[in-house]
Amino acid sequence: MSTRSGVISTLVEVVRKTLNLDPLVVVNSGLVVVGLITSLRSAAQVLYTYAENVCLSTVHVRAEDPLYEDVVRWMNDHAFRGRNFLSVLAQTNNNSDDKPIRCAGQLDPDRLISYREVEDNSFLELKPFCGSRIFRFQRTWMLFSHAASGPGCFGPPQLDMNPPLKLQCLSVSLAPIRKFLDEVRAYGRKVSVSNVTIYRTTSFSPDLIRWSSVASRLSRDISTVILDKHKKQTILRDINEYLHPQTRQWYANHGIPYRRGYLFSGPPGTGKTSLASAIAGVFGLNIYVLSLLDPTMTESQFARLFSEVPTRCVVLLEDVDAAGLNRADTEDDSIQRSAKANTSVSLSGLLNAIDGVSSQEGRILIMTTNAPQTLDRALIRPGRVDVHIRFELPSHEELRDLFLSMYSEVHQNQQFSPAEQKMEAAKLTELAVRFAACLPEKQFSIAEVQGFLLQYKRRPGEACSHVEHWVEEMEFEK
Numbered sequence: 001m002s003t004r005s006g007v008i009s010t011l012v013e014v015v016r017k018t019l020n021l022d023p024l025v026v027v028n029s030g031l032v033v034v035g036l037i038t039s040l041r042s043a044a045q046v047l048y049t050y051a052e053n054v055c056l057s058t059v060h061v062r063a064e065d066p067l068y069e070d071v072v073r074w075m076n077d078h079a080f081r082g083r084n085f086l087s088v089l090a091q092t093n094n095n096s097d098d099k100p101i102r103c104a105g106q107l108d109p110d111r112l113i114s115y116r117e118v119e120d121n122s123f124l125e126l127k128p129f130c131g132s133r134i135f136r137f138q139r140t141w142m143l144f145s146h147a148a149s150g151p152g153c154f155g156p157p158q159l160d161m162n163p164p165l166k167l168q169c170l171s172v173s174l175a176p177i178r179k180f181l182d183e184v185r186a187y188g189r190k191v192s193v194s195n196v197t198i199y200r201t202t203s204f205s206p207d208l209i210r211w212s213s214v215a216s217r218l219s220r221d222i223s224t225v226i227l228d229k230h231k232k233q234t235i236l237r238d239i240n241e242y243l244h245p246q247t248r249q250w251y252a253n254h255g256i257p258y259r260r261g262y263l264f265s266g267p268p269g270t271g272k273t274s275l276a277s278a279i280a281g282v283f284g285l286n287i288y289v290l291s292l293l294d295p296t297m298t299e300s301q302f303a304r305l306f307s308e309v310p311t312r313c314v315v316l317l318e319d320v321d322a323a324g325l326n327r328a329d330t331e332d333d334s335i336q337r338s339a340k341a342n343t344s345v346s347l348s349g350l351l352n353a354i355d356g357v358s359s360q361e362g363r364i365l366i367m368t369t370n371a372p373q374t375l376d377r378a379l380i381r382p383g384r385v386d387v388h389i390r391f392e393l394p395s396h397e398e399l400r401d402l403f404l405s406m407y408s409e410v411h412q413n414q415q416f417s418p419a420e421q422k423m424e425a426a427k428l429t430e431l432a433v434r435f436a437a438c439l440p441e442k443q444f445s446i447a448e449v450q451g452f453l454l455q456y457k458r459r460p461g462e463a464c465s466h467v468e469h470w471v472e473e474m475e476f477e478k
Ligand SMILES: Nc1ncnc2c1ncn2[C@@H]1O[C@H](COP(=O)(O)OP(=O)(O)OP(=O)(O)O)[C@@H](O)[C@H]1O
Pocket: 224, 225, 226, 227, 266, 267, 268, 269, 270, 271, 272, 273, 274, 275, 368, 369, 370, 446, 447, 448, 450
């Protein structure tokens, strides 16, 4: 003890002599400064909390809400342009269908191109990730905060999770932020007018499963989906009528839950998913894809996700037959999990999610299946499935349409005069008839025939001459 105090007094003496300062005074002043800073910080915190409660309007936006993407997009395109943000998430954006690769010259079948040498169309996106930024919107100063790991961004950032957003402004009313959000949504609609955003469920942890947008694509033109005209018109008219605001009122007046379900059934590769995505494009809706086969999803999570979709959207439940959901073969026909079930969601859980009290109104449910005959009657009864569209293997007429659709740009070539274009179109129709006649009806799926045509992308004549041989090969394989 005495040695330690001896060392301390020697040190004090050395400091006093070399710096000409009394160390005790320095330490005391330091303590006072630290104390002052701590008190000021606490006072600022109290003031901030008071201000937040009394005169700051705050809006939080959850990551799974479509508004989230709109806010981030608006901030990126306006408030952050050319400025530094404290912490950003760098991400390669591959969703740039509308930005073609700037590739050297015309396609030459004999010249192979290494795509390391060519500028690709993915681009680097820097998204605000953690921190806050003050920006001005229509004469109002606002604070945008994005916390990656709770308040203050302490701790390691959780890169796999989109943290919620916070928008604040100095106002006792939410009106300025509402105005801002209206603008953000209008901007989002404008920039993605011909895009369909696809949402899927993402499991962040065993207990946390949420919707997240996985892609935003140019919507598929409905005319490129080959389907009997009458069936196509039926479904388009039906959805058009259903989505109309007057129809919603009609449902409400009659006390009928405002929901509509569609079943697309048919062999693989006949266009069920293609039609669902084209429908979303026609009506400007986003697609929410749910899978009954997701091993990480419990029944209650499934129900919650189903109820969290927005009012107007397409909910796509693919291959419902694959889950093997049927009533157990019990005498009382009660809805229990069948032994063959392939999912953690029971049939009654699925039925409740579709039309239980918490199920979202206004959405369009599209279920696809290869085996409609195996589906439980309860699942496809009217109210759950209102329109059943049967997809079939293509007829000669549909094969001809597919051929014409694959080579549509051949005669639309701008280098041709209108008269030449007409002649080319006539030639192509002739080829299409010949092509279809070489294929047996109702034997191959459109996906299979499309696969064959893809080998002859700009050469309809060659496709026509090779199709018979391809049919022989396919028949041999089958
Ligand atoms: N009727 C169709 N019209 C246009 N393209 C089609 C059609 N059917 C299939 N295709 C093409 O075949 C491929 C697979 O189609 P899609 O995924 O829509 O079939 P599906 O019926 O949903 O198949 P699955 O039952 O295996 O999910 C796509 O590339 C699509 O372009």
